[in-house]
Amino acid sequence: MTDRGLYCPDGDFFIDPWLPVDRAVITHAHSDHARWGSKSYLTSVPGERVLRLRVGDEAAIETVPYRKSLTLGNVTLSLHPAGHILGSSQVRVERDGEVWVFSGDYKTGFDPTAGLFEPLRCHTFITESTFGLPIYRWRPQAETFAEINDWWAGNRERGWTSVIYAYALGKSQRIIAGIDSSIGPIAAHGAVLRFLPAYANAGVELPKVRSATFDPTDTVKGKGLIIAPPSAAGTSWLRKFGQISEAFVSGWMQIRGARRRRSGDRGFVLSDHADWNGLLSTIAATGAQNIGVTHGYTDVLVRYLGEHGFSAWVLPTRFGGDEESGSDEDDAAGESAQNGGGEL
Numbered sequence: 001m002t003d004r005g006l007y008c009p010d011g012d013f014f015i016d017p018w019l020p021v022d023r024a025v026i027t028h029a030h031s032d033h034a035r036w037g038s039k040s041y042l043t044s045v046p047g048e049r050v051l052r053l054r055v056g057d058e059a060a061i062e063t064v065p066y067r068k069s070l071t072l073g074n075v076t077l078s079l080h081p082a083g084h085i086l087g088s089s090q091v092r093v094e095r096d097g098e099v100w101v102f103s104g105d106y107k108t109g110f111d112p113t114a115g116l117f118e119p120l121r122c123h124t125f126i127t128e129s130t131f132g133l134p135i136y137r138w139r140p141q142a143e144t145f146a147e148i149n150d151w152w153a154g155n156r157e158r159g160w161t162s163v164i165y166a167y168a169l170g171k172s173q174r175i176i177a178g179i180d181s182s183i184g185p186i187a188a189h190g191a192v193l194r195f196l197p198a199y200a201n202a203g204v205e206l207p208k209v210r211s212a213t214f215d216p217t218d219t220v221k222g223k224g225l226i227i228a229p230p231s232a233a234g235t236s237w238l239r240k241f242g243q244i245s246e247a248f249v250s251g252w253m254q255i256r257g258a259r260r261r262r263s264g265d266r267g268f269v270l271s272d273h274a275d276w277n278g279l280l281s282t283i284a285a286t287g288a289q290n291i292g293v294t295h296g297y298t299d300v301l302v303r304y305l306g307e308h309g310f311s312a313w314v315l316p317t318r319f320g321g322d323e324e325s326g327s328d329e330d331d332a333a334g335e336s337a338q339n340g341g342g343e344l
Ligand SMILES: [Zn+2]
Pocket: 028, 030, 084, 105, 330
């Protein structure tokens, strides 16, 4: 670990560095992992376009297909699906038969917009732990999507516009892919729309999505579903849609849903991170004895693993430590980041 982030001296690269470096290997394009200003970036093929939107037109981005090995210095590196968002990767590094895997953010459930997580055998596994507490256990996502569909259909019957707040890269597209688009028209905030071409380019099929800003209001008002980032909540841009019903979709809704409901809106639990059981089953599937833990409830997971025969330690990050820090586009941000409100 260096002051710029996690560094591999044998391969001379950083993984998700938070300051500019010569060579950055990027697990995914959320802004707490993909920072602007490095000399070169390496990411997965499906992750290129979303990373480009993050680091700019001028950035030197090299891509590698999932599972294809590259030689960097004295190590062999390959990227493998992490199931978190479009293009998200685990980083596998091997030297002289010793294998380390850095998970990045991951989830183990199926997501047609993100590719399927695959556990990798390794000696050392560095796992995220955003939801690393035993209280976090996700219900089957089909149940959550059924609830969202019922809520939307009910609003439509009353002539209300439905509004879902979800982070703009990943969660929003997962919702668009998973809801029943026969219920009504779908529209999105500009912060969500800007990523859709990258999804289409990667072959992810999504229903038609209108612009909540530029398309005629009548095509959505009273019947449609609007997807917007949490920072848009409570701002005036939704006024033209008449009576609205609002819902937040996040892993945090498992504990914060009650508070949300008091203010009249809904909370649906859907996360792009592994829950407690997902973390433990993944760690077991790697066969690793040495477990680094980063992002989120690191101390709890490290203690648990230590009590169960693993050698586990906390890998500090600049953004880690608790769920209130990090990107406003990730579940990891909770609802703390309210910047960017009103920008369309
Ligand atoms: Zn993320």
